Amino acid sequence: MAVAARGRGWVATAVYGGTAVACGLTVLWAITTLATGAAEPAALVLPVGLPWMGAHLRTDALSAFFLLVVNGGGVTASLFGWGYERAHTHQHTDPHHAPSGPVLPFFPLFLAGMSLVLLAADAFTFLVSWEFMSLTSWLLVLSTHRESETPAAAKLYLIMASVGTVCLMLAFGLLAGGPGDMRFDAIRQHAPGDGMAALVLLLVLLGAGSKAGLVPLHVWLPLAHPAAPSHVSALMSGVMTKVAVYAIVRVAFDLLGPPAWWWGGALMAAGTITAVMGVMYALMQDDLKRLLACSTIENIGVILIALALALVFKASSTPVIAALAMSAALLHIANHSLFKSLLFFVAGAVLTATGTRDLNRLGGLIHRLPTTAVLALIGAAAISALPPLNGFVGEWMLFQAILNAPALPEWSSKIGIAVVGAAVALAAALAAACFVRFYGIAFLGRPRSPEAAQAREVGTAMRAAMLIPAALCVAIGVLPTPLIRLFGPAVRAMVEAGPFDDRAYQPWFWLAPTSAVGNSYNGMVLLVVIAVLSAVLVLVIHRWASNRVRWSTAWGCGHEEPDPGALSQYSASSFNQPIRRAFGGTLLNAHDRVSMPEPGDTRPARLTVNWRDPAWTFLFTPVGTALDWLTERVNVLQFLTIRRYLTLMFAALVVVLILVAVVRS
């Protein structure tokens, strides 16, 4: 058994190492392509796939940027996966319980599938790669099939993925149109009519949106993303959703031709609902990884809003503002892939160290996992859009674009975008609350369970895998301009302008987009100011506050001894109670129920929190019921007599013949 474990250890090293090297090379290639000006897209036709067409592959600036994001995530996920594998092989000597067994073959395939989607230059290759990506990720989710929640999550994911692919298939079918030429080049040549374009956009929003986690198609995300091992969750949440966004960008900005302004409106409505609802779901979760998956929904909403703004401004012929919004979208895509991977790695580290993902069983981890705690703080601050981290830069650019709304001709968009701005601000604030809860409950306070009290810091590989995205979060936050310049060609390809056009003075340490209404951002100044202020604050606190003698009451509510389980602390449920009361009642139908023991009764008082996702109540449960009903009706066909089957065939034949006769005459 030990030999088997060691043998698999070598295989794991080879697989993760190979994947990391391949992803790293792709990242380097993507950076070089973007930096040296990807004016000439490289194209390749492989003689596989449909016999009359082959598989068309092409890399333009947009694909290169997304390849950078996907494979960047791949590098850190491979590193983390390797460490995770080693940590869990030490814990479980039984090879059947090793976490990596079923993960190893599909992990590189999943990354390859995602990269292929980005490279595809015809609808057939695109759809095949898309489905390949879905299936490999589904198998990765199933790798934890022994856990009780996984089968249901995997089933729901498979259903949603299939529905999504069907929608995309129809969309590309409509795009290919009458001649049925599925090459993207041919699709670009003939723009579809107005109604057709609306239908295509709707189908793409349904198809890619179900993968990206657009509300109300998000229901599988909080179930399936956390079910996979943590490095796979990081890829699914941080990277695969970006591939779905890529599909939306490719169709809406590239294949559909010049946009109409209301496309942006539709996208913006979807994005706003997604952002606000996503963060509400995240606030309600008690499970670390589920919380992160829900927060992905919110971030996808924000990205979609930025894309929608880019569409609106592109349609109203103000390409420089559109470029600002597009840059905000791409920057947020890169940012989210960084900090979401980081936070999922943190969740994986916490899971490895304590064996639980339940916030209510964690606490005080900052003492036991000091490195992880610092990195988690960076990730939480970045996703809460605090300066001088990268999340702030992305949202800052988004708001600069929103502030340009008065430049639009339609009154409905002027007012609508203001409303969207308010919703984004609300979502950002709620996200900050959500991550204060995430960090505060898990890392601060006192341990809420023996597992948390005895946690041990994770291995070097896992810490290194967390360190890379954390360092990048800080670097991009302090110096965002080089990255924005790097993906400039992608922005220019989509909206035919760059964010810095017509502006003479553009130093690399200063972020001042042309249409930012005179505003600018300098991360280094902020960094210095924040560092100085923090230092002063720490000094003041330590000098005058922390040395003071503090008194505590005899009854232990100041966390003194008669509270062994640290139960009198704020719990995860108490932290979100104000927000649950303020918004949850209407949005999520949340109810708190307190059952108090009678005087003299020794059982503990109990607080039960119930909430229900409206997407289930109003969409999925009715649809499921209708489907069941229909299946019952159709099921009769399974049990007909032979003669009746023959009759059915005969009737079908006669009907077809009659149709032919009628059509011919």
Added chain:
Amino acid sequence: MIDIAYDASHLLGTLVLMTSFALLYQRRLFALLHVFTVQALALAAAAAWQAYAHDDPHLYITAVLTLALKAIAIPVALHRIVQRMNIQRTVEPALGIGLTMLAGVSLVTLSILLVLPVTEGATALTREDLALSLSVVLLGLLMMISRRNAVSQVVGFMSIENGLILAAVGVAGMPLVVEMSIAFSVMVAFIIFGIFLFQIRERFETLDMRRIESFRGESGE
């Protein structure tokens, strides 16, 4: 000018169609088998006439095959099956005779309406022949679904094959290998049917499909 070749082949084709109708209203198994023999004979004659008229020697092979298999071997074998298994000699129609005939007439109308416009440009003989053979195929299907007895379903299936062969001999240039394979497939199908009939009989002691269906646990009629 009297085109004797056209008239004769038309006559023989129509004879096949007429026997198809005759198959539809037979109530007794032996009568059914007799009519089927007549149909096969007419088909063999049609094939032979085509071979003579078009001077196409390989059609003689078709005619001989049809004669040997369809007109002699299969009816004789079915006779023996019916006798050895001592099954009830009456056939219960699932659809009334009158309705069946009405449906048959409409099917013939449909196939004429369908084939004549589709094959514009082909020779008159081919068009009529195709219409006739399509009618025979459809009538064979109708027979399979309007009868409850397994033997009559086999006969219905065989008459579908007859329709196909009628089409094959009518259309010039059908390669011999296709006809051979059709004949062969009929043979194989017949053997399989025979085995199945014996097995069904052994297991369920009846060839009435209703009983068999009720055994399958289905809501038979």
